[in-house]
Amino acid sequence: MNSKPIPQIVIIGAGFGGLKAALKLAHYPVRITLLDRTNHHTFQPLLYQVATAGLSPGEIAAPIRWIVRGHRNIEVLLGEAQDFDLDRHVVKLGDQELPYDYLIVAAGASHAYFGHDEWEPLAPGLKTIEDALEIRRRVLLAFELAERQAASGGPQVQLNFVIVGGGPTGVELAGTLSEIARRALADEFNSIDPKRTQIILLEGGPRILPAYPEDLSRSAENQLRRLGVEVHTSTMVTGVEPAAVRMGATSLPAVVILWAAGVAASPLARKLSAPLDRAGRVLVNPDLSIPGHPEIFVIGDLAAIKDENGQMVPGVAPAAIQQGKATARNIAHDLQGKPRQKFHYLNKGNLATIGRAAAIAQFGKIHVSGFIAWLSWLFVHIFFLIGFRNRIIVLIQWAWSYFTYERGARLITGDQTLPSWSELVHLEDGSAKETKTA
Numbered sequence: 001m002n003s004k005p006i007p008q009i010v011i012i013g014a015g016f017g018g019l020k021a022a023l024k025l026a027h028y029p030v031r032i033t034l035l036d037r038t039n040h041h042t043f044q045p046l047l048y049q050v051a052t053a054g055l056s057p058g059e060i061a062a063p064i065r066w067i068v069r070g071h072r073n074i075e076v077l078l079g080e081a082q083d084f085d086l087d088r089h090v091v092k093l094g095d096q097e098l099p100y101d102y103l104i105v106a107a108g109a110s111h112a113y114f115g116h117d118e119w120e121p122l123a124p125g126l127k128t129i130e131d132a133l134e135i136r137r138r139v140l141l142a143f144e145l146a147e148r149q150a151a152s153g154g155p156q157v158q159l160n161f162v163i164v165g166g167g168p169t170g171v172e173l174a175g176t177l178s179e180i181a182r183r184a185l186a187d188e189f190n191s192i193d194p195k196r197t198q199i200i201l202l203e204g205g206p207r208i209l210p211a212y213p214e215d216l217s218r219s220a221e222n223q224l225r226r227l228g229v230e231v232h233t234s235t236m237v238t239g240v241e242p243a244a245v246r247m248g249a250t251s252l253p254a255v256v257i258l259w260a261a262g263v264a265a266s267p268l269a270r271k272l273s274a275p276l277d278r279a280g281r282v283l284v285n286p287d288l289s290i291p292g293h294p295e296i297f298v299i300g301d302l303a304a305i306k307d308e309n310g311q312m313v314p315g316v317a318p319a320a321i322q323q324g325k326a327t328a329r330n331i332a333h334d335l336q337g338k339p340r341q342k343f344h345y346l347n348k349g350n351l352a353t354i355g356r357a358a359a360i361a362q363f364g365k366i367h368v369s370g371f372i373a374w375l376s377w378l379f380v381h382i383f384f385l386i387g388f389r390n391r392i393i394v395l396i397q398w399a400w401s402y403f404t405y406e407r408g409a410r411l412i413t414g415d416q417t418l419p420s421w422s423e424l425v426h427l428e429d430g431s432a433k434e435t436k437t438a
Contacts, residue, residue: 006031007335010091010100012081012268014041014064016317017300018106020324026071028332033098035091037080039063042129043385045317046394048169050132052176053140053184053407057129059393062386081107083271086293102295102331105268105282106324109301109315112262112279119240122419123257126169133413135258139177140412142255143185143194145421150191157424159197162245162254164237165261166203167211168352171220173258174201175355178227183405200230200252202245204261207233209352209360211314216360219369223358237261243423253427255420263315265302272296277304286342287330288323297330299323307345317384319345351377356402 007030011018014036022034040061049055068074083092084103091098111125124134142159150156161177163170181197188194201208201224207217208224208231221231239246244253265280274290275283281304284290288297288305300320305313313319322345330340349363353374361373368376378398385391397408 007101007331008033008099009102009104009331010035010098011104011106012036012091013106013108013300014038014067014076015044015106015108015300015320017320017324017327018104019064019067020321021104021106021299021328022068022074023071024325024328025331026068026074028335030073030331030335032071032074033077033100034064034068034074035077035079035081035093035098036064037078038128039065039076039078040129041067041386043381043390044127045381046385047126047129047132048172048176050129050409051126051135051139051173052180053136053410054176054401055394055397056409057133059390059397060385061129062390067386081268086273086296089295100295102297102334104297104299104324104327105272105302106298106300106320107266107268107302109263109265111259112264113259114262116240119259122240122242123164123245123259125259126173135173136409137412137414138256138418139180140410141416141418143189143192144412145418146192146255147189149425154425156192157255157421158253159192159194160200160252160254161197161256161258162200162202162252163258163260164202164240164245165259166201166205166208166231166233167260168209170201170203170258170260171208171224171352171354173260174199174229174231175224175227175353175358178224178229179355179405180407182228184407184410198230199228200232200254202235202237202247203231203233204236205233212350212352212360212362213367216362216367216369220352220354220360223354223360223369227355227358241423243420243427253424255418255424257420263301269298269302272298274298279304287340288327288343289330297327299327305343305345307347313345314350316350318348322346351380353377 010033012035043060046060065076079093081091113119146157163174178199181194185194209217209220244251269282282298284298284303284305290296301315326343351361353359357371357374359374359377361368361376382391
């Protein structure tokens with residue numbers, strides 16, 4: 001009998017990369033422990049749809065156990081890795097330790113406030129289902145509070161939604177919020193006019209979507225402006241207050257502030273004793289392992305690696321999926337006594353949606369804008385969604401929203417206060433009194 005022990009593989013994170021690695025490795029004689037802080041895999045590219053009431057959380061997420069069902073060598077654990085003992089090959093969970101022969105760290109990234117973490121309660125970012133629900137709550141609640149204020153005869157509050165950051169998330173939020181105000185809610189209030197809402201997108205650099213070619217960035221800005229979004233480039237945010245965003249000496253009143261300006265690598269990166277880049281990502285070897293520890297791989301948003309053209313591999317879902325596959329393949333090669341292969345990133349194109357029938361797409365040297373790009377974005381995202389049921393439901397929801405402009409998940413749950421509201425009402429009341437006195 002073969003008494004050789006079965007290799008134990010621990011995977012931290014059930015995002016795109018970690019999940020793909022687990023499913024590929026499940027076909028080999030190994031034991032896999034898949035560890036995640038939640039019990040579900042979230043399709044992050046569609047989180048903004050939850051935040052803007054277009055979809056419900058269950059339509060873009062699936063239970064991890066359901067995804068890996070049928071693979072008896074995959075154990076799913078709900079928990080959070082806190083530290084590592086690299087010499088003993090152990091992952092520490094606080095009150096528990098997980099031994100490993102191979103470790104795959106796919107812990108992802110979080111929001112970066114550039115040393116101003118005190119801004120986070122005032123300007124939530126968008127990385128999790130919980131973030132999306134909080135943004136949805138604030139956006140919808142702002143309209144309800146404005147209606148109640150106006151109906152009671154109080155001073156009307158100007159609804160300014162300010163999005164900080166002109167990357168894909170910021171652009172998606174800005175375009176969709178503009179559609180909500182001008183279409184979905186246009187005829188549903190008696191005392192306020194939602195179409196007077198101002199959607200303001202602030203970008204510190206000279207153009208939005210800086211990772212895209214300049215012509216596509218320019219097209220995206222034009223499409224946003226047609227949707228009614230105010231776009232301000234070369235505008236650095238220097239402060240976030242309960243009811244305002246500061247840009248140097250300028251203060252911009254805001255009822256809702258959303259943060260889409262930066263990404264920070266998981267703090268787990270610092271516990272691997274590996275070299276990091278300026279963003280806190282791990283500088284991995286060509287095979288995605290970390291220096292000095294060939295048994296440890298880092299993939300997804302946490303990995304810093306360049307492609308064959310010397311460009312950094314972007315932190316997007318297709319890259320994470322490819323890295324998950326490559327890592328599983330290299331571990332399989334180890335088990336079979338074969339040499340490892342370098343990771344090769346295949347860029348199949350870049351897509352960014354802006355709003356209804358508005359998007360940009362880059363497929364190599366081919367640049368597309370508008371309706372065709374939007375259709376491409378739609379079908380690519382439907383294809384990558386996990387679960388046939390979710391694909392069908394999302395497709396039906398999008399079709400219904402396209403023809404009716406309705407948003408089907410407009411639920412306000414939890415606390416019914418906004419951090420900005422009392423301050424804004426006070427400012428409006430003071431302005432009204434000054435006007436009467438004058």
